[in-house]
Amino acid sequence: MEKVRDILRSRGINPSYQRMRIFEYLQGNKSHPTVDMIYDALISDIPTLSKTTIYNTLKLFAEKGIVSLLIIDQVELRVDPNIAPHAHLLCVKCGRIYDIELSDEYFKDIRDVGNKEGHLINEVWVSLRGVCKNCAEDRS
Amino acid sequence: MEKVRDILRSRGINPSYQRMRIFEYLQGNKSHPTVDMIYDALISDIPTLSKTTIYNTLKLFAEKGIVSLLIIDQVELRVDPNIAPHAHLLCVKCGRIYDIELSDEYFKDIRDVGNKEGHLINEVWVSLRGVCKNCAEDRS
DNA sequence: ATCATTGCAAACACTTTGCATACGC
DNA sequence: GCGTATGCAAAGTGTTTGCAATGAT
Numbered sequence: 001m002e003k004v005r006d007i008l009r010s011r012g013i014n015p016s017y018q019r020m021r022i023f024e025y026l027q028g029n030k031s032h033p034t035v036d037m038i039y040d041a042l043i044s045d046i047p048t049l050s051k052t053t054i055y056n057t058l059k060l061f062a063e064k065g066i067v068s069l070l071i072i073d074q075v076e077l078r079v080d081p082n083i084a085p086h087a088h089l090l091c092v093k094c095g096r097i098y099d100i101e102l103s104d105e106y107f108k109d110i111r112d113v114g115n116k117e118g119h120l121i122n123e124v125w126v127s128l129r130g131v132c133k134n135c136a137e138d139r140s
Numbered sequence: 141m142e143k144v145r146d147i148l149r150s151r152g153i154n155p156s157y158q159r160m161r162i163f164e165y166l167q168g169n170k171s172h173p174t175v176d177m178i179y180d181a182l183i184s185d186i187p188t189l190s191k192t193t194i195y196n197t198l199k200l201f202a203e204k205g206i207v208s209l210l211i212i213d214q215v216e217l218r219v220d221p222n223i224a225p226h227a228h229l230l231c232v233k234c235g236r237i238y239d240i241e242l243s244d245e246y247f248k249d250i251r252d253v254g255n256k257e258g259h260l261i262n263e264v265w266v267s268l269r270g271v272c273k274n275c276a277e278d279r280s
Numbered sequence: 281a282t283c284a285t286t287g288c289a290a291a292c293a294c295t296t297t298g299c300a301t302a303c304g305c
Numbered sequence: 306g307c308g309t310a311t312g313c314a315a316a317g318t319g320t321t322t323g324c325a326a327t328g329a330t
Contacts, residue, residue: 016303016310035294050312055295089254089261100254106246110266114229114240118273121229125267126250133258156285156328175319190287195320 011064021046022057026067032088032097091132098132151204161186162197166207172228172237231272238272 004024008015025041026033033041035054043049061067087100107124114121144164148155161182166173173181175194183189201207227240247264254261 014304014309018311048312051294052296052312053310056310056312087250087253089259091259092262098259100250100257102250102253106250110227110240110242110246110268113227113242114268114270117240118276119229119231119238119268119270120276121268121270122232123269125265125269127265127267128250128254128259128261129263129265130254130259130261136258136260154284154329158286188287191319192287192321193285196286 007066011066013060013064013066018046018049018053019057019060022054023061023066026061087126087128089128089130089132091135092129093131093135096132096134100126100128102126147206151206153200153204153206158186158189158193159197159200162194163201163206166201227266227268229268229270229272231275232269233271233275236272236274240266240268242266 004020004027005015008019008023013019021042022038025038035051035058038054039049039051058067058069062069087102089098089100090096091098106126110124110126111121144160144167145155148159148163153159162178165178165181175191175198178194179189179191198207198209202209227242229238229240230236231238246266250264250266251261
């Protein structure tokens, strides 16, 4: 817990209890949780927790650059603890989201295409849709 | 108008008046309209038009493959009359969406990365965020 | 007459806002 | 004590659903 406190502090984030717990959860979780997932995971421990606080916290975290927020499945906000550029696969069967590691070249190249046309590209998002390995294997 | 009727028919879409008008609008429009934009553009001509009909129609069009639907700005559904794979730039200043033509290689390569991991990739979306050429030029 | 299409109104799901309460230094 | 953080309730936004009215053949 001390570590978490320090990480937050080092990013200029006042380490309140809720913020620390949310951050801990994000660190230990690879599944691109939604706000609801975070809420469900913590509500039994922190019975007064509200979704407003989660939204506020995530927004703050995103501003401070310790998470990035993505909308990939057309409905819910997902949190991505992985800051490095990478792609996402949304499995249309099970709804899970997988990280797809893409060479930085792609991101750089794509960004360059936009910049060459006179735009100023800040971010490049790549998302895939399909059936994930697990769902593809068990043909139920 | 006859042409529109035939295009819809050829795709197995019953060419109702609303559907023809919506399709016409999409054809003449490159700006990735939202449902609201379509509604605003047609409501004076078709005073009884409802957004439900637009949603229904777009969904139908998407099923029949004459448009694709995208969520790029994290809020609204956008319609893309361009079926060929390409990227999109959302200008964070003016909110406009631009097509960015990307070599098919990128889409193919990215898809392959996912497939090599055992997934079955159906779609690849690339979206960029930044400041568009126009907004970058007039530094107001 | 029958079946498809339309469109109002209400429901929905996720997110944001307003504001009073509680917390931490 | 004072400024920040929290969280309830309400409002907001975009989309979907239920269903009655309308339209086309």
